[in-house]
Amino acid sequence: MQCRYYQQQKCLSCNWINYPYQTQLEKKQQQLLQQLADFNPQQIADPFASDESAFRNKAKMAVLGTVEKPILGIQTGNEIMDLCDCPLYSNSMQNVLKIVRTYIRKQGLVPYNINKRKGELKFVIVTETTNQETKQFMLRLVMKSHKLIARIKNSLKQLQDKIQNLVVVSINIQPSHAAILEGDEEIVLTTTQFLPVSLNRIPLYIKPKSFFQTNTRVAENLYKTASDWVTDFPIKSIWDLFCGVGGFGLHCINQLPNRNIELTGIEISVDAIECASRSAKQLGFKHLSFKSLDATKYAIAQHAIPDLVLLNPPRRGAGAALMQYLEQVKPTFILYSSCNLHSLVDDLRMLPDYQLVKAQLFDMFPHTAHMEVLVLLTKKQPTVNTISVFNDLVF
Structure with a gap:
C-alpha cells in the first residue's frame, strides 16, 4: 500500500x-x-x-484547525495533518469524513484548541458497516459541553441528506482537558441508536459506546x-x-x-x-x-x-x-x-x-x-x- x-x-x-x-x-x-x-x-x-487498504471500518479523528478551516486528523508537535484521504478507509468513508468537515465549517462548530483550552468540538468518530452491499454509517461528535447541541439537532436533517444511510448520530460530552477520547454522557440524536452489521448471516449491532x-x-x-x-x-x-x-x-x-x-x-x-x-x-x-x-x-x-x-x-x-x-x-x-x-x-x-x-x-x-x-x-x-x-x- x-x-x-x-x-x-x-x-x-x-x-x-x-x-x-x-x-x-x-x-x-x-x-x-x-x-x-x-x-x-x-x-x-x-x-x-x-x-x-480500505479495510478499517472506524475513523477516530481529532478536530483541529479553525472553524473557517477545520481539519480532521492528527497533530504532531506543532504540525497539523488532515487525514480524510487516509488509504486505510474506503472511498465512501473518506467521502463521509469530507462531508462532516464541511458540515463543521458551515454550522460553526468551533474546534477545541488544546493549547488555549477554548472551542467545543474535540473529536469526530465515524463507523461504517455494510449490509447486503449497502453502506451504513454512525457518526459521533465529541464535544466539550452541551453548548452547541441545539444547533446540531436543528441541522441533523441537512447532514442526513448529505450522507446517505447515516443511521446513528450522537453527541458525546467530554468536558475534561485531558487526553481522553470520550466522556460518560452520550446523547443520541437519531430515532435509532443501533448500527446493524451482518457477519456470516449473524445479525450484530453496534451502539455508540460499544466495541x-x-x-x-x-x-x-x-x-x-x-x-x-x-x-x-x-x-x-x-x-x-x-x-x-x-x-x-x-x-x-x-x-x-x-x-x-x-x-x-x-x-x-x-x-x-x-x-x-x-x-x-x-x-x-x-x-x-x-x-x-x-x-x-x-x-x-x-x-x-x-x-x-x-x-x-x-x-x-x-x-x-x-x-x-x-x-x-x-x-x-x-x-x-x-x-x-x-x-x-x-x-x-x-x-x-x-x-x-x-x-x-x-x-x-x-x-x-x-x-x-x-x-x-x-x-x-x-x-x-x-x-x-x-x-x-x-x-
Missing part, C-alpha cells in the same frame, strides 16, 4: 508499511511460532490475510473459524467472557447442532450487552443471557462450570485471577482470541493442564506489528501412574 502521509513523514502510525505485505505476514507468523513454541501446539494454521472489531472482513473470518473449531465438540453450556456485542458466542451457538445449549455472555459495557441481547432475540435463541458484569468476578462466583469458555479480553489479557480460576475448575475447552500476543502468552502459562490444539493469526491490523491470535485449548487427560496401579494390583 502506498501512503503519501507516511512517505512525507506526516503520519507514522503504519510503521510496517515499508515492508511488502507478504513480508509483514511472514514476520508476524514467525513471532507467533516463536512465542507459542513452549506450549507444543498441535497445529498452527497459515495466517488469514487482510485487504491491504467492535475494526477490520470487518477479518472479524467475519475470525468468528467463522472460532465456530468451526468447536462445532463437533459435545457442548451443553458456554461462558462467553468479555463478550462485547456477542460475535463469538452467537457464531458458536448458531454453528453447534444442539439448539438447547445454554450460553451466558459477560461484558462490562452496558451498550455492548444491549447489542448482544438484541441479536440473540432476533435469532430466536431461548437459552442465551447477556449480563453487564465484571467477567472475572462473575466466573469466580459460579458453581456450575461450562463445557466451553470463550475469552476475548482487552489488550491487557484475561489476567491472573481468571486464568488461575479456570486452571482450577478446568472447563473441557477454552477458546481464546487475543489482540496482544504477549499478554496471551502470559495467560497461557497459567494453564499447564491444557493442551494447545490449534492456533491461527488473523491480520486485523495490517502495516503494524499488531495481530489477532485465536487459540483452542483442551483439558489434558490425567496420566495414569502405572507403578501405583501395579502395586495396587499386587498388594
Whole structure:
C-alpha cells in the first residue's frame, strides 16, 4: 500500500508499511511460532490475510484547525495533518469524513484548541458497516459541553441528506482537558441508536459506546473459524467472557447442532450487552443471557462450570485471577482470541493442564506489528501412574 502521509513523514502510525505485505505476514507468523513454541501446539494454521487498504471500518479523528478551516486528523508537535484521504478507509468513508468537515465549517462548530483550552468540538468518530452491499454509517461528535447541541439537532436533517444511510448520530460530552477520547454522557440524536452489521448471516449491532472489531472482513473470518473449531465438540453450556456485542458466542451457538445449549455472555459495557441481547432475540435463541458484569468476578462466583469458555479480553489479557480460576475448575475447552500476543502468552502459562490444539493469526491490523491470535485449548487427560496401579494390583 502506498501512503503519501507516511512517505512525507506526516503520519507514522503504519510503521510496517515499508515492508511488502507478504513480508509483514511472514514476520508476524514467525513471532507467533516463536512465542507459542513452549506450549507444543498441535497445529498452527497459515495466517488469514487482510485487504491491504480500505479495510478499517472506524475513523477516530481529532478536530483541529479553525472553524473557517477545520481539519480532521492528527497533530504532531506543532504540525497539523488532515487525514480524510487516509488509504486505510474506503472511498465512501473518506467521502463521509469530507462531508462532516464541511458540515463543521458551515454550522460553526468551533474546534477545541488544546493549547488555549477554548472551542467545543474535540473529536469526530465515524463507523461504517455494510449490509447486503449497502453502506451504513454512525457518526459521533465529541464535544466539550452541551453548548452547541441545539444547533446540531436543528441541522441533523441537512447532514442526513448529505450522507446517505447515516443511521446513528450522537453527541458525546467530554468536558475534561485531558487526553481522553470520550466522556460518560452520550446523547443520541437519531430515532435509532443501533448500527446493524451482518457477519456470516449473524445479525450484530453496534451502539455508540460499544466495541467492535475494526477490520470487518477479518472479524467475519475470525468468528467463522472460532465456530468451526468447536462445532463437533459435545457442548451443553458456554461462558462467553468479555463478550462485547456477542460475535463469538452467537457464531458458536448458531454453528453447534444442539439448539438447547445454554450460553451466558459477560461484558462490562452496558451498550455492548444491549447489542448482544438484541441479536440473540432476533435469532430466536431461548437459552442465551447477556449480563453487564465484571467477567472475572462473575466466573469466580459460579458453581456450575461450562463445557466451553470463550475469552476475548482487552489488550491487557484475561489476567491472573481468571486464568488461575479456570486452571482450577478446568472447563473441557477454552477458546481464546487475543489482540496482544504477549499478554496471551502470559495467560497461557497459567494453564499447564491444557493442551494447545490449534492456533491461527488473523491480520486485523495490517502495516503494524499488531495481530489477532485465536487459540483452542483442551483439558489434558490425567496420566495414569502405572507403578501405583501395579502395586495396587499386587498388594
